[in-house]
Amino acid sequence: xxxxxxxxxxxxxxxxxxxxxxxxxxxxxxxxxxxxxxxxxxxxxxxxxxxxxxxxxxxxxxxxxxxxxxxxxxxxxxxxxxxxxxxxxxxxxxxxxxxxxxxxxxxxxxxxxxxxxxxxxxxxxxxxxxxxxxxxxxxxxxxxxxxxxxxxxxxxxxxxxxxxxxxxxxxxxxxxxxxxxxxxxxxxxxxxxxxxxxxxxxxxxxxxxxxxxxxxxxxxxxxxxxxxxxxxxxxxxxxxxxxxxxxxxxxxxxxxxxxxxxxxxxxxxxxxxxxxxxxxxxxxxxxxxxxxxxxxxxxxxxxxxxxxxxxxxxxxxxxxxxxxxxxxxxxxxxxxxxxxxxxxxxxxxxxxxxxxxxxxxxxxxxxxxxxxxxxxxxxxxxxxxxxxxxxx
Amino acid sequence: xxxxxxxxxxxxxxxxxxxxxxxxxxxxxxxxxxxxxxxxxxxxxxxxxxxxxxxxxxxxxxxxxxxxxxxxxxxxxxxxxxxxxxxxxxxxxxxxxxxxxxxxxxxxxxxxxxxxxxxxxxxxxxxxxxxxxxxxxxxxxxxxxxxxxxxxxxxxxxxxxxxxxxxxxxxxxxxxxxxxxxxxxxxxxxxxxxxxxxxxxxxxxxxxxxxxxxxxxxxxxxxxxxxxxxxxxxxxxxxxxxxxxxxxxxxxxxxxxxxxxxxxxxxxxxxxxxxxxxxx
Numbered sequence: 289x290x291x292x293x294x295x296x297x298x299x300x301x302x303x304x305x306x307x308x309x310x311x312x313x314x315x316x317x318x319x320x321x322x323x324x325x326x327x328x329x330x331x332x333x334x335x336x337x338x339x340x341x342x343x344x345x346x347x348x349x350x351x352x353x354x355x356x357x358x359x360x361x362x363x364x365x366x367x368x369x370x371x372x373x374x375x376x377x378x379x380x381x382x383x384x385x386x387x388x389x390x391x392x393x394x395x396x397x398x399x400x401x402x403x404x405x406x407x408x409x410x411x412x413x414x415x416x417x418x419x420x421x422x423x424x425x426x427x428x429x430x431x432x433x434x435x436x437x438x439x440x441x442x443x444x445x446x447x448x449x450x451x452x453x454x455x456x457x458x459x460x461x462x463x464x465x466x467x468x469x470x471x472x473x474x475x476x477x478x479x480x481x482x483x484x485x486x487x488x489x490x491x492x493x494x495x496x497x498x499x500x501x502x503x504x505x506x507x508x509x510x511x512x513x514x515x516x517x518x519x520x521x522x523x524x525x526x527x528x529x530x531x532x533x534x535x536x537x538x539x540x541x542x543x544x545x546x547x548x549x550x551x552x553x554x555x556x557x558x559x560x561x562x563x564x565x566x567x568x569x570x571x572x573x574x575x576x577x578x579x580x581x582x583x584x585x586x587x588x589x590x591x592x593x594x595x596x597x598x599x600x601x602x603x604x605x606x607x608x609x610x611x612x613x614x615x616x617x618x619x620x621x622x623x624x625x626x627x628x629x630x631x632x633x634x635x636x637x638x639x640x641x642x643x644x645x646x647x648x649x650x651x652x653x654x655x656x657x658x659x660x661x662x663x664x665x666x667x668x669x670x671x672x673x674x675x676x677x678x679x680x
Numbered sequence: 681x682x683x684x685x686x687x688x689x690x691x692x693x694x695x696x697x698x699x700x701x702x703x704x705x706x707x708x709x710x711x712x713x714x715x716x717x718x719x720x721x722x723x724x725x726x727x728x729x730x731x732x733x734x735x736x737x738x739x740x741x742x743x744x745x746x747x748x749x750x751x752x753x754x755x756x757x758x759x760x761x762x763x764x765x766x767x768x769x770x771x772x773x774x775x776x777x778x779x780x781x782x783x784x785x786x787x788x789x790x791x792x793x794x795x796x797x798x799x800x801x802x803x804x805x806x807x808x809x810x811x812x813x814x815x816x817x818x819x820x821x822x823x824x825x826x827x828x829x830x831x832x833x834x835x836x837x838x839x840x841x842x843x844x845x846x847x848x849x850x851x852x853x854x855x856x857x858x859x860x861x862x863x864x865x866x867x868x869x870x871x872x873x874x875x876x877x878x879x880x881x882x883x884x885x886x887x888x889x890x891x892x893x894x895x896x897x898x899x900x901x902x903x904x905x906x907x908x909x910x911x912x913x914x915x916x917x918x919x920x921x922x923x924x925x926x927x928x929x930x931x932x933x934x935x936x937x938x939x940x941x942x943x944x945x946x947x948x949x950x951x952x953x954x955x956x957x958x959x960x
Binding site: 344348369525528538 | 697729731733744749753761762763769771792952953
């Protein structure tokens with residue numbers, strides 16, 4: 289006799305089709321589409337709308353929204369939920385991102401799949417809460433103590449707030465690593481037309497599960513060939529231990545062993561580094577014959593594309609390399625573009641962060657940096673003027 | 681002939697490959713681990729459904745020794761981590777076992793808010809009056825006029841009265857015992873494990889190695905004698921009047937009330953919300 293599981297109609301969590309919405313709402317919907325069922329956060333401009341939307345949507349579909357006492361607790365709760373087997377996220381901005389750094393390190397060390405959205409505003413400190421910024425990109429890479437690798441994506445549009453949030457969950461689950469969506473106030477608050485794909489066409493990745501049954505010998509941190517260990521979760525009988533201390537494959541503290549420390553920390557870095565090709569995404573426009581290239585990300589890439597089109601109209605052979613992945617940094621892609629062009633322009637809404645990476649990857653090719661702070665993003669004409677300047 | 685290895689009846693509650701533990705001779709943490717195991721045993725708890733979460737400090741290592749799913753968090757954050765675990769999988773009994781410095785100095789904010797929400801977790805605090813792991817510094821529970829490595833002239837800070845704090849924040853079960861009263865302590869841990877809502881058990885624990893040496897009680901026996909002489913059992917007395925002094929340690933149950941837990945209210949809210957379906 290064949291036993292067939294009853295056909296259960298998959299509930300349609302996110303309505304497909306076109307709509308007019310904001311970046312923060314699109315981000316929340318992307319998370320739901322990716323399978324996120326736990327949100328812990330703390331109100332902060334300009335990311336609050338993500339929490340508000342989640343507080344309404346998650347209870348409807350059996351999920352959990354909880355407003356924690358601060359961002360330290362939010363990040364800790366997200367790690368707890370992920371270890372209980374639920375896809376989890378938080379969303380914040382600069383000051384909250386600073387508080388989360390402690391437990392971002394814990395998520396790295398305990399290889400916790402989770403997503404953290406930082407809708408960047410003007411810093412340092414309380415800075416300009418309602419103004420855009422791209423000042424936290426280095427903090428995203430290096431903010432917690434110790435050596436590690438993370439993944440960070442930079443959406444440029446409301447559509448990408450949806451798409452890249454889905455991608456962020458997939459990457460977090462694939463590599464068991466905290467993954468950041470580094471948005472900015474403009475992308476977060478902007479309203480645009482987006483198209484939500486049909487549920488079946490949204491690629492969803494879930495973490496690898498242990499292939500063996502619970503046993504006293506179970507090693508929760510024993511990696512596969514891709515350097516990522518399958519993930520046991522609480523409540524399934526594995527009786528495993530996880531700790532922020534340096535630990536062996538059993539999860540047991542090994543604070544005395546140079547060998548265990550070296551093997552663990554190198555693996556935490558290498559599981560991202562050796563999979564760079566699979567992780568990194570960039571988008572090139574008009575680069576084939578370009579003599580000057582703009583390298584940009586987030587909201588700055590929107591003005592950059594407009595500037596490149598204007599330049600082309602004047603006969604300047606301009607192109608754009610848009611960085612979708614910021615971390616791990618797309619060295620090879622930037623290096624290849626740098627070899628072909630005479631000059632590179634980097635517009636950023638900070639005092640020069642990603643430009644340092646671009647300079648490093650560009651070797652001899654001169655790089656012009658265009659800083660912008662405050663309310664407005666770069667104007668296309670400002671970027672165009674910088675391009676003209678490089679060709680004089 | 682069948683040879684049977686001699687095993688302690690509570691071995692099944694321990695990760696045997698992690699023993700011996702790191703705690704000093706005479707430390708109260710072993711007693712706490714013993715009472716916790718006893719409570720699990722007497723309640724016949726399904727160990728697959730118990731999660732032990734701890735923070736940083738001497739007692740923080742306990743999660744590494746219990747044969748359950750366990751997590752050793754960053755300093756002060758076990759309650760916040762446990763919040764995520766419990767809400768994501770309500771079937772689990774989540775016990776936070778950590779120290780006074782971890783739970784009430786760096787982690788104090790998480791304690792008061794988890795108690796306020798009546799989150800269904802069990803918080804067991806080993807209070808040894810100092811930061812043991814870092815060598816015996818004073819902290820939020822160090823009694824006035826006692827000596828530690830950072831209060832060389834005697835402590836001038838008021839100490840937290842933890843049972844008063846827990847009761848004021850809304851905990852549904854609050855008890856305090858010393859490591860001397862193991863039977864009562866075990867009963868209180870059992871009550872906490874069974875109770876729905878935020879339950880708190882404070883355990884006054886001896887650290888003869890540091891707190892004791894600095895305060896003329898340099899053996900476990902001397903500290904136990906202090907607990908014996910100073911302990912006063914006063915069930916359901918006013919927790920506000922339960923401050924710990926050299927002459928008086930009020931022990932007993934302070935709070936045992938019924939109140940819907942956060943998890944229960946969340947479930948009810950979800951049922952309401954799922955009828956609504958506002959969509960995006």
